[in-house]
Amino acid sequence: MAAERTRKRKRDQEDAIAKIKKGKQTKKKDTKKKKQGSDDEDDEYDDLMDMYKKKKPLPGQLDFCELCNKRFTVTPYSKSGPEGGLICTPCGKEMAKDAKAQQKANKPVVRKARRKIESNRLDGATMRGAKTLQQLCIEKIAKHADDVEEFGDLPDPIMKRLSEIFSKKRAMKPNTMKLFLQPHLDTVAIEEAAYLETEDFDQIFAIVPNIKKLSLRNCCQFKDSTMDYMIEKAKQLTEVQLLGANLVCNDKWIDFFIARGPQLKALKLEWLDAAFDDQAVQALAEFCPHLERLKLERCKRIGVESIDAIARMQHLQHLTLRFCTEIPQERLINMITSVGANLRTLCLENFLDGQNEEPVDFVIEAIHNNCHHLSKLRFTENHECSDASYVSLFSDWNNPPLRYIDLNSTRDLDNVNPDGPDDYPIGLGSAGFTALMKHSASRLEYLDVSSCRHISHETFTSIFDGTKQYPNLREIQLSFCPVVDTQIVATIFRSCPNIKKVVTFGCFEVKDVVVPRGIVLIGAPRAQDQIEQYGDLVLDFQREALGELEKAMMVAAGA
Amino acid sequence: MSNQKLAEYVTLVSSDGFEFNLLRSAACLAGTIKKALDPKSGFREGEQNRVHFETINGVVLEKVCEYLYYSQKFAESKDVPDMDIPPALCLELLIAADYLDV
Numbered sequence: 043m044a045a046e047r048t049r050k051r052k053r054d055q056e057d058a059i060a061k062i063k064k065g066k067q068t069k070k071k072d073t074k075k076k077k078q079g080s081d082d083e084d085d086e087y088d089d090l091m092d093m094y095k096k097k098k099p100l101p102g103q104l105d106f107c108e109l110c111n112k113r114f115t116v117t118p119y120s121k122s123g124p125e126g127g128l129i130c131t132p133c134g135k136e137m138a139k140d141a142k143a144q145q146k147a148n149k150p151v152v153r154k155a156r157r158k159i160e161s162n163r164l165d166g167a168t169m170r171g172a173k174t175l176q177q178l179c180i181e182k183i184a185k186h187a188d189d190v191e192e193f194g195d196l197p198d199p200i201m202k203r204l205s206e207i208f209s210k211k212r213a214m215k216p217n218t219m220k221l222f223l224q225p226h227l228d229t230v231a232i233e234e235a236a237y238l239e240t241e242d243f244d245q246i247f248a249i250v251p252n253i254k255k256l257s258l259r260n261c262c263q264f265k266d267s268t269m270d271y272m273i274e275k276a277k278q279l280t281e282v283q284l285l286g287a288n289l290v291c292n293d294k295w296i297d298f299f300i301a302r303g304p305q306l307k308a309l310k311l312e313w314l315d316a317a318f319d320d321q322a323v324q325a326l327a328e329f330c331p332h333l334e335r336l337k338l339e340r341c342k343r344i345g346v347e348s349i350d351a352i353a354r355m356q357h358l359q360h361l362t363l364r365f366c367t368e369i370p371q372e373r374l375i376n377m378i379t380s381v382g383a384n385l386r387t388l389c390l391e392n393f394l395d396g397q398n399e400e401p402v403d404f405v406i407e408a409i410h411n412n413c414h415h416l417s418k419l420r421f422t423e424n425h426e427c428s429d430a431s432y433v434s435l436f437s438d439w440n441n442p443p444l445r446y447i448d449l450n451s452t453r454d455l456d457n458v459n460p461d462g463p464d465d466y467p468i469g470l471g472s473a474g475f476t477a478l479m480k481h482s483a484s485r486l487e488y489l490d491v492s493s494c495r496h497i498s499h500e501t502f503t504s505i506f507d508g509t510k511q512y513p514n515l516r517e518i519q520l521s522f523c524p525v526v527d528t529q530i531v532a533t534i535f536r537s538c539p540n541i542k543k544v545v546t547f548g549c550f551e552v553k554d555v556v557v558p559r560g561i562v563l564i565g566a567p568r569a570q571d572q573i574e575q576y577g578d579l580v581l582d583f584q585r586e587a588l589g590e591l592e593k594a595m596m597v598a599a600g601a
Numbered sequence: 602m603s604n605q606k607l608a609e610y611v612t613l614v615s616s617d618g619f620e621f622n623l624l625r626s627a628a629c630l631a632g633t634i635k636k637a638l639d640p641k642s643g644f645r646e647g648e649q650n651r652v653h654f655e656t657i658n659g660v661v662l663e664k665v666c667e668y669l670y671y672s673q674k675f676a677e678s679k680d681v682p683d684m685d686i687p688p689a690l691c692l693e694l695l696i697a698a699d700y701l702d703v
Contacts, residue, residue: 172672172681175665175703179686179695186688194692197699 060100109133176200180207187213193221202231209234209259216242223249228278231257235264243268247275254278257310259285269294273301281335283310292317296325303329310337310362320347327351337362339391346373353377360387362420368396375408382412389420389448401468403431410435418446425455429467429496432474436481443485447478450492450519462496470494472501479505483512490519492545499525508536517543521565527551535561536583558584611638612651613666619659625650627669632702657697664694665701672703 101118107130108123114130121134129137173181180200183190184207193201205222208214215237222230227250232238235258243264247253253276258264264287272279279302295318299306309326311318318341326333333355338344345367352361358381374393382388388409395402406427409419432449453469454462462468470478475497479486491497502525515538520526526549534544535558546552547565557563558581611628613621629635637646646652654662668684675681686694 171677172668172675173683175668175672175698175701176695178668178684179691179698181683182686182688183691183695186691189688190692196692196696200695200699 107133176203180204184208184211184213187211187218190218190221193224198229201227202229205231206233212237214238220245220249225249225251228252228254229257231255232261233257233259236260236262239263240265240268244271247272251275252278255281257281257283258287259283261285261287263289265289266291266294269298273298278305280305281308282306283308283337285312286314287311288314288316290317292319292322295322299325299329304332306330306333308335309333310335311341312337312339313341315340315342317343319343320345320351323348324351327354331355332357334358335360339364340366342366346370349373349377353380355381357384359384361385362387362389362391363393364389364391365393368394370397371395371402371405374405378405378408379412382409383414385413386415387418388413388416389418390422391420392423393421394424395426398426401428401431401466402426403428403434406431406435410439414441416441417444419444420446420448421452422448423451425453425468427452427469429469429471429474432470433477436474436477439481443482445485445514446488447482447486448488448490449478449494450490451494453493453495460495467496469496471496472498475501476505483510483515485514486512487514488517489515491523492519492521492547494523497523497525499527499530502526502530503533506530506533506537508533510537512538513540516540517545519545520549521545521547523549525551528553528555531555531563535581556581607640608650610650613662614651614653615657615659615662616655617659619662621662621666623666623669624673627666627673628652630669630672630703631665634701656700658693661690661693661697664690665697665703668703 101116101120103116104113105116105128106113108125108127109129110133112130114120116128117131119134120128120131121137123129123133123137180203183204187208193204196204201222205214208218208222209232212234214232214234216239219232219238219242222232223246230246230250230253235243238261240263243258243261244267246256256272256276256279261284264284266289269290299322309330320343323338323344324347334357336352336355336358337360338348339362344365346369348365349369350373352358352363353376361381374390378388390405393405406421409416409421432452449470454467456462462471467473470491471494475491475494502523518534518538518541520530526546528551531544531546531549531552532555534541541561543562543564545564549565552563552566555563555566607625609625610622611625611634613623613628613634615621625638629638634652636642637644637652638650640647657665664686671684
């Protein structure tokens with residue numbers, strides 16, 4: 043009795059399951075049909091036709107596959123073919139695979155090595171079209187650096203380029219470095235010397251004794267002994283650039299200045315924190331009277347006394363300083379007063395007085411009064427000098443128009459009042475920028491006013507109005523000037539016929555700019571897929587220029 | 602235009618006597634060849650549409666020609682695939698490329 047009941051229950055269960063499965067299938071078919079035919083009439087018609095169709099076999103029964111015509115057992119998982127009939131398991135699997143492939147093909151292809159491409163672009167390696175043959179060869183050589191035995195007689199610019207690329211690829215190891223040492227050279231420049239050991243540096247002076255110009259960056263293992271060897275061997279040395287040579291003690295620097303004193307023309311030292319203090323700079327001023335080019339950046343142990351020492355270097359033409367301490371402005375003014383007259387380049391980064399609460403403009407005044415031959419000026423990261431001081435700097439300045447101006451990050455710093463004081467604008471503002479362009483626009487090639495937040499929109503539009511032309515301007519940096527918008531960028535393209543690069547990081551009003559051919563716009567924040575926007579279009583004003591060029595060529599050809 | 606007078610194809614001759622005929626437009630992608638063939642320069646190369654390279658051998662010049670066509674093909678496209686260069690040829694090719702200004 044009990045057994046019979048269980049059997050009955052089992053049978054009921056099976057029926058129910060079969061019913062459910064059947065229901066599922068018809069439901070599936072319904073949805074499919076709805077997708078295929080959009081019209082309701084069609085559906086009704088199909089339903090009508092379904093009545094005359096052969097009934098589909100239920101799971102467990104046998105049917106012929108719609109695709110391969112093989113007989114197979116229908117399961118709840120059997121798929122329906124393109125004509126609506128059922129298909130066998132192998133055919134079903136095949137179909138699923140195809141569908142997956144189709145889906146994959148429809149997905150947008152994510153470009154491989156995108157980061158690499160972007161990096162190349164920022165390096166300026168690929169603008170458009172193929173790389174140059176030289177570039178291709180150099181890259182290939184760098185890739186096979188370990189197999190190269192000797193370079194032979196390569197032209198100097200190529201050697202330099204190769205050295206740079208080896209450095210960039212971190213391929214400048216002791217074995218590859220020797221490729222760049224040839225007895226006839228007078229320059230050794232290694233951008234990335236971190237892998238080189240003390241003996242390798244000695245090799246430079248052993249193999250290239252006539253070296254005149256030495257440039258080593260990240261030369262961590264450049265030690266006192268190397269310095270001794272350099273003093274002994276490299277008698278012709280006139281230009282030295284060392285970055286991060288922290289194992290050379292103070293006395294050795296002084297020894298070097300004494301040994302190469304009168305002939306030393308250029309010295310560039312960066313990132314020194316262990317040694318090289320005021321005494322060394324004083325020795326430099328004393329023993330190297332003919333120094334023309336001096337760059338001291340981020341040397342932690344030098345301060346006010348070094349500024350006084352630099353003031354005694356009468357032959358300086360190019361001066362770049364970035365100190366890690368605050369310098370009272372009287373000392374800085376004193377320095378500018380004594381060396382300013384001969385300077386071609388003056389770069390003062392992050393020089394703050396720190397003592398006065400009120401704006402102090404006398405440094406800029408000193409530049410105005412003493413420098414009359416500048417072609418490059420950099421005065422950055424300053425929140426003490428007022429807009430008025432920049433106006434007076436560029437007004438009636440007895441200095442030819444500048445080629446290179448970098449005044450980035452000269453703005454007021456006050457979280458409470460982001461626009462700066464109203465009555466007394468701090469940093470390069472509208473008036474200062476107008477005066478700057480009035481003075482230098484005719485020759486200006488490079489302009490950096492990043493983070494000069496107080497320049498107004500009207501000032502930008504009046505300077506770049508689309509009709510005034512700035513024929514030499516090639517690069518302009520406008521990052522973090524919040525007022526810069528699409529209109530300003532578009533008029534810059536029109537106002538600067540030779541512009542190659544516009545940088546607008548953090549200018550959130552720059553949207554959907556049409557970038558003309560040959561120009562790159564970097565940092566447009568709303569750009570959907572790329573940080574850089576390369577111009578594809580030949581805009582109308584460019585077309586005019588091209589047309590004129592063509593006409594001129596035809597005339598020339600006719601003549 | 603004046604292009605009618607100019608032949609469409611020019612000949613580059615290597616130091617070991619191999620001759621390569623290629624489109625003038627491609628050949629002129631190399632600055633040195635362009636200057637040599639320019640009728641305004643008035644060189645014999647320009648009249649004969651034929652440039653002889655004493656310092657470049659056939660193997661290298663063949664690769665240079667390959668590059669010139671490759672460069673012309675991709676002149677307007679972005680993200681160009683790099684051309685394959687056999688490592689053994691690199692240094693010689695580099696010197697030739699420097700000379701030809703490509």
